[in-house]
Amino acid sequence: MLTVWGRPNSINVQIVMWTAAELELETDRKDVGGAFGGLDTPDYRAMNPNGRIPTVQDGDLTIWESNACARYLAARYGAGSLWPEDPAERATADMWMDWKKTSLMGPMTTVFWGLVRTPEADRDDAAITAAADSARTLYAMLDEWLAGKDYLLGDRLTIGDIPAGAMCYRFMNLVQDRPSMPNLEAWYERLSSRPAYRDHVMLPIT
Incomplete structure (x- = not known):
């Protein structure tokens, strides 16, 4: 299961969640950022030193920056569909x-x-x-x-x-x-x- 850190009204989180949903991936989204706070905690900064959202955890891999997260998900789980092979x-x-x-x-x-x-x-x-x-x-x-x-x-x-x-x-x-x-x-x-x-x-x- 993917863990996605970020609040649902963030457009950058929406990019990741939309991508994951198109790929029918099971996700556990956790509210952080904005009114939820939590971006300056040591645990969050250890995952994402940039201190922004989203952050995606997929097994042992942790990545951040919305387009990078979306590209990773599409490449790993959607080759030939969301991810163009050409x-x-x-x-x-x-x-x-x-x-x-x-x-x-x-x-x-x-x-x-x-x-x-x-x-x-x-x-x-x-x-x-x-x-x-x-x-x-x-x-x-x-x-x-x-x-x-x-x-x-x-x-x-x-x-x-x-x-x-x-x-x-x-x-x-x-x-x-x-x-x-x-x-x-x-x-x-x-x-x-x-x-x-x-x-x-x-x-x-x-």
Whole structure:
């Protein structure tokens, strides 16, 4: 059984839990981080010296960083399905996974913290507006990529869909006045039909 350390409303934990659920892996998730605390304890820092979530234990192996955890699970338990065996396909999946971290995470974090975690009277509306504009532009790029595809790599879900797909739930719920993105919207509907996505990503945004 996998042990996953991290609270369920963390998008980085959601990436790992969604991946594990798609692979039908039994998991024991333990609440740490945020209101639960526990990240600065000696025991947790011994597992994850970075002191963040998620952390995954699989037997004697302990790993952290959400994309690394998801890649490991897909490679070990989902070769040929979530984990593309072709190096070119895997590079494409990696590209979109890293795009979520390096490009999408910044503006969407500003939107999330501004609209969800900050009292209305204290919000920086200009920063939120600019970040939402950036998120629209980035997801419009993904909309173009998805033309003619069911998923990012073609006709099946892979690890490449999971980070941007997890963030898409927040984008659809927090960013208003979106331009028409028919390919993105169809992709989001496909994700929303998957029980693992509904169970681990489509949660209250808090």
